[in-house]
Amino acid sequence: MPQLNFTLNGQAVSTPAEPATLLVDLLRGPLGLTGTHQGCDTAQCGCCTVLVDGDSIKACSVLAVQVQGRSVTTVEGLKTLPGVPAGSLHPVQEAFINCHGLQCGFCTPGMMMSATCLLQHNPRPSEAQIVQALEGNLCRCTGYVNIVAAVKQAADVMAGGAK
């Protein structure tokens, strides 16, 4: 079994990984990070979205070995991202709570990772850009109303504007 070395939520990780193991299964299984969810089999729902070197990817559609030497951030690692004070939630997490951007919470980790990726690349997105960034994430509870509102609020907070 190949040995996989990568950075996970800011920490170096070395773990054996079968060549056929999907990243989502490695994260949820041996690594015990169950915040990344699996909601479909066709890379459509986005519940498993994580960041790899800052880009959002669906962890059900890459092999674990593909993150060799790279940096992976999951929902559990949002608080470790630069600019987040120790003991605090990431502004995206805060905004999802403030705006009632989640109901059952199953799609929420993936939704927040897609949003975080967007805000890292585009700190002041338009509504159309937010919508485009979340196209790959399905939610059945909220109707997306408050999710888009949460991303807007997070952008404002991260840009130093009023909460």
Next chain:
Amino acid sequence: MSAAPETLRFGSGAAVRRVEDPALVRGEGRFTDDVTLPGQTYLAFMRSDRAHARILSIDTSSALAVPGVQAVFTGADLVTAGVKPIAVMPVFKRPDGQPLATPPRRALAHEFVRFVGEAVVAVVADSREAARAGANAVFVDYEELPAVADVMRATEPGAPAVWPAAPDNVCAESRHGDANGCDAAFAGAAHRVALDLVNQRVAPVSMEPRSVLAYIDAESGSERLTLRMSSQMPSGVRTSLVDTLPGRTPDNVRVLVGDVGGGFGMKTGIYPEDIVLAWAALQLKRPVKWQAERVEDFLSAVHGRSQVSHAELALDANGQVLALRVRTLAGVGAYPSTTSVLIPLLIGPWVITSIYHVPVISLQLTAILTNNPPTGAYRGAGRPESIYIIERLMDAAAREMGIDGAELRRRNMVRPEQMPYTNPMAQVYDSGNFRQILDQGLALADWNGFETRRAASLAKGRLRGRGIATFLEWTGGNALEETATVTVTADGFIELTSATMAMGQGIATSYVQLAHDVFGVPLDRIRVLQGDTDRANGFGSAGSRSLFTGGSAVQVASQRTVDEGKQLAGDALEASAADIEYAAGRFTVAGTDLGIGLFELAQRQGGGRLVVSALAKAGAPSWPNACHVAEVEIDPDTGEVQVVAYASVNDIGRIVSPTIVKGQVEGGAVQGIGQALCEQIVYDRDTAQLLSASFMDYAMPRVDGFRNFKTAFDESVPCLTNTLGAKGVGELGTIGATPAVVNAVVDALAHSGLGRQAERVQMPLTAEVVWRALRGEQPAALQLRP
């Protein structure tokens, strides 16, 4: 900084941050599949690829040879061991007087398979991959039989029979009302309208698929079975396990539920898969886990709706409704459940006259067997279908008479002075001011300014339409009792235990707010415990019942705890209980500094805790009602429909959590819009294979859909039959949105020159359907038999 008292800022009626959210946004939710136990195995199902076949033989030898496979179970194994089919209550009969017809629903198919996706063989292995490889290695020899996967075709003469006891595929039938009186009313009516309406089969689609982890609980004895699962009704699941599994009693079965990633009715009852998981764990004495792949949920979780109706309305010259006549065929799949029969044959009819006074009705409703998975509860469960019928008819009648649809509705609304009002299905509405809700809805939607907007849309080449739905619904599941237990602990917490079940609707937050009203302690001192049949048993969460039943119980139990605390504090402080006052976590002797803290008082009790239970009983279902108005634009070149405006005014009685109920209505409305415009379960006409088996084929609303809702609430008409004054809210948006949006599309099409021909379009109103309609292509009229 607000100077408002704490109860005003955090108690009922205040917009608070949900207590559920911090864990969920950290990725620290505990969904079933997040739990892994030592020695855990994985189960995979080999499912039927035939819609109807006799099982000639099953060869499991190759599956058993897959490395890691621990066991393989077939339907025959379970029958031999005495595992019973899932019981169906004989709630209605067939027209020939014979009992409700249904094949036995077994945990694994036995002798026959009756829909594509039915579980045939279960394979348990050390890893998920090995279990799947084992399932793929099972060989089943089938003798294929003719199948029918369409409700209309199932009623044609000579159609394949799903079950021999029902050669006509009629599972059961109900008739309501007065057929002769209805005929007479129609004969004398000035206006009559009729519509063929297809309420298509759709999938509930919780984002978390069904998931189960079954194990023998080491802590509580060697033979105690625990199912940790994603369910809205843990007690009901326990009962069904006891009923089907030999040797199981309520004492040796425990159902645990952690976070539930959406329910929408789909997770209300037991599934065959749950029984297999339980059985496997009992045989192997090891934990066994299964999480449905998405395709498995599309194939074998319940679907909703699936009704075909011919509906007629008779009115006098002034637009007063005289009579309603409806003939419905309801697809219940190959294995109807009690629920799937009750929904179309009884629950839907309860609200079919909605908020209108309809003197006489005649309903003939027939549940039809087909080679499909069962239908079941899906957000609204019967009410969306009925409200769709009456609201489509109202618009057709208004068009027929050349009057405004809102005005026609107003003329027929039950008035406040008629309350309590008994409808033709003997359902009693306690409260409602429907014209007041209508007036506010029209104002919020700027109803009278519509023609200006229509002209503006036309000027840019778009066809604009406006649709309205004014309606009520029945909530509570007729399970109107609920118990709540308050436990005050010495370490400073108030625990609320209830058998209602969180599934994303925020019920824990609402309970905490209600308890805060009484106890006045910070919200983070109050915890909600649910989802454990060892702690609480009851109906569970469905039918928009949890707040007005469970919330009432929380309120009563909290108040009783304070009352009991006053007695105990009186004893402790050597004062009369009548002189004890309570506020913000402290009992004091009136007019003195003498006092004792709530938690300190708990510490002095036996076990260091103060425990009080209370049962609350709502006197009747609650009847939330609303006015929803949608506007759409159609691109005539492509047929694409866009919702461009949506306003709703909702009467849900007293509101405990304003943020949450707004989220319920708007999120629910998006689901209703999904049914109106895009969602549809599709089976191949000839093979009965499921064609919409993934998110790549089953179109659901995505983030680029409509989000700009105007949502308002009118709290001036509380429910009179529960102590909270609350009415259910969870299904209201879904029920209203579908007819409002379809009415808007029909309006746009009718004004484009199609006139009443526009009424023949059927959901989902995809670009293709609308494009064809604009070119004069309409679906053929339905011929409902018999």
